Amino acid sequence: MLRLYYLCILLATVVLSVDLISCSKKIQNLPVEKAILTGAPFVPPLIERKSPAKVVVELEVREVVKRLADGVDYTFWTFGGNVPGKFIRVREGDFVEFHLANHSSSKLPHNIDLHAVTGPGGGATSSFTAPGHKSQFSFLAMNPGLYVYHCATAPVGMHVANGMYGLILVQPKEGFEKVDREYYVMQSDFYTEGAYGEKGLQPFSMNKAIAEDATYVVFNGAVGALTGENALPAKVGEKIRLFVGNGGPNLISSFHVIGEIFDAVYTEGGMGKNQHNVQTTLIPAGGSSIVEFKLDVPGTFIIVDHSIFRAFSKGALGMLKVEGPENKLIYSGKEVDEIYIESAASSAGTKTSQIITTKTYENKGEQLFSQNCAMCHQDKGQGVAGVFPPLAGSDYLRKITASNDRSQLLKIVLKGLSGKIIVNGKEYNNVMTPVAGLTDEDLVELLNYVTNSWGNRASKFTADEIKKAKARL
Numbered sequence: 001m002l003r004l005y006y007l008c009i010l011l012a013t014v015v016l017s018v019d020l021i022s023c024s025k026k027i028q029n030l031p032v033e034k035a036i037l038t039g040a041p042f043v044p045p046l047i048e049r050k051s052p053a054k055v056v057v058e059l060e061v062r063e064v065v066k067r068l069a070d071g072v073d074y075t076f077w078t079f080g081g082n083v084p085g086k087f088i089r090v091r092e093g094d095f096v097e098f099h100l101a102n103h104s105s106s107k108l109p110h111n112i113d114l115h116a117v118t119g120p121g122g123g124a125t126s127s128f129t130a131p132g133h134k135s136q137f138s139f140l141a142m143n144p145g146l147y148v149y150h151c152a153t154a155p156v157g158m159h160v161a162n163g164m165y166g167l168i169l170v171q172p173k174e175g176f177e178k179v180d181r182e183y184y185v186m187q188s189d190f191y192t193e194g195a196y197g198e199k200g201l202q203p204f205s206m207n208k209a210i211a212e213d214a215t216y217v218v219f220n221g222a223v224g225a226l227t228g229e230n231a232l233p234a235k236v237g238e239k240i241r242l243f244v245g246n247g248g249p250n251l252i253s254s255f256h257v258i259g260e261i262f263d264a265v266y267t268e269g270g271m272g273k274n275q276h277n278v279q280t281t282l283i284p285a286g287g288s289s290i291v292e293f294k295l296d297v298p299g300t301f302i303i304v305d306h307s308i309f310r311a312f313s314k315g316a317l318g319m320l321k322v323e324g325p326e327n328k329l330i331y332s333g334k335e336v337d338e339i340y341i342e343s344a345a346s347s348a349g350t351k352t353s354q355i356i357t358t359k360t361y362e363n364k365g366e367q368l369f370s371q372n373c374a375m376c377h378q379d380k381g382q383g384v385a386g387v388f389p390p391l392a393g394s395d396y397l398r399k400i401t402a403s404n405d406r407s408q409l410l411k412i413v414l415k416g417l418s419g420k421i422i423v424n425g426k427e428y429n430n431v432m433t434p435v436a437g438l439t440d441e442d443l444v445e446l447l448n449y450v451t452n453s454w455g456n457r458a459s460k461f462t463a464d465e466i467k468k469a470k471a472r473l
């Protein structure tokens with residue numbers, strides 16, 4: 001059987017070769033280069049070539065066990081060893097010779113469907129590759145754009161759900177503007193038997209995948225792949241270009257960067273800046289978008305899927321960390337915080353049915369807490385199970401206030417906190433973003449309120465202590 005199969009392939013190849021002779025003349029004259037492939041968040045360098053080339057792409061499929069979240073492992077099926085797959089960059093008019101290898105340790109055959117290919121299955125039918133084998137096919141990169149590629153071996157949904165997708169950019173032949181930094185960000189959803197955060201090697205849940213009930217929604221293959229130390233670095237004054245893909249398998253992304261406006265968007269990864277001043281761009285499953293923006297002010301800009309529970313409860317949260325001088329003209333930081341007394345005129349027009357009860361605060365500390373912390377830690381500091389740890393009766397907080405380095409608390413507020421922590425015996429593994437705009441006096445009031453409310457007790461912070469601690473951060 002197998003022999004016959006190979007004979008058929010051989011025959012097909014011979015027939016094809018005759019056809020290829022005329023076309024191969026043209027290709028023979030092209031310069032040959034090996035494609036530079038990069039792992040996310042990195043992007044291969046801009047192609048500055050002015051004419052087509054024959055570009056050889058070598059991609060290896062591997063089935064690997066890796067971290068999906070802290071304490072949570074998953075058997076990912078990958079293009080190149082990581083999720084998302086390696087970024088491929090070619091130029092419009094290039095002749096791409098594609099080599100797909102399937103590592104001998106793989107348990108399954110795989111193939112590749114590149115949305116940049118014009119041809120049946122986008123290459124899938126020609127690239128079906130058993131473990132320990134490699135396939136080759138070629139295509140002409142005719143249409144410039146940012147394209148998703150993915151495995152299309154049955155059951156397709158499962159191969160995609162396990163991480164088999166990546167991006168290929170076909171640069172337009174007219175050239176592509178150089179920017180200061182380019183990054184590769186790809187969103188996708190994962191379906192595990194265990195709930196979000198449940199420890200151990202988690203099997204794929206077909207039922208959840210069919211119900212489109214994602215357990216994880218992440219950027220670049222894992223919770224925290226773009227936060228904390230993995231945040232994307234950049235500098236004030238730079239122009240940034242993000243190549244954003246969505247591997248799905250199910251969800252559509254409402255891609256948003258908090259505190260930025262996309263100066264230009266290449267909607268759905270088509271080649272043309274067709275949109276300007278966009279807040280949130282929609283990225284279909286199996287689709288992409290290119291966004292560009294200039295960085296005017298420093299700070300940590302949070303990258304989210306604005307279907308916001310995915311960001312704060314399922315992992316779809318990343319960070320762009322921008323360093324450089326402030327520009328108070330563009331963003332002032334908090335300028336005024338004072339008691340608001342309604343004028344008689346504005347109250348006069350208020351119908352009784354519209355009267356809103358205004359909360360009165362015991363003191364400044366409570367007000368600051370309510371404005372800066374309560375949305376996550378809740379108004380009595382009780383937290384939200386599994387997501388936001390409690391501050392009321394928190395042993396984690398008590399350990400800090402009882403230690404001789406209380407500056408750790410200030411650090412949490414001003415620098416944020418992420419990664420695994422245990423509070424009152426329960427594990428949290430989430431991201432607290434830094435709280436900005438508080439003066440030293442505010443910090444004294446706020447920290448004294450937090451450390452002396454809801455049963456918490458600690459000696460008072462002084463302005464002097466805060467000042468010294470701040471200087472050491």
Ligand SMILES: [Cu+2]
Pocket residue numbers: 077109110111151152153159164
């Ligand atoms: Cu596959």
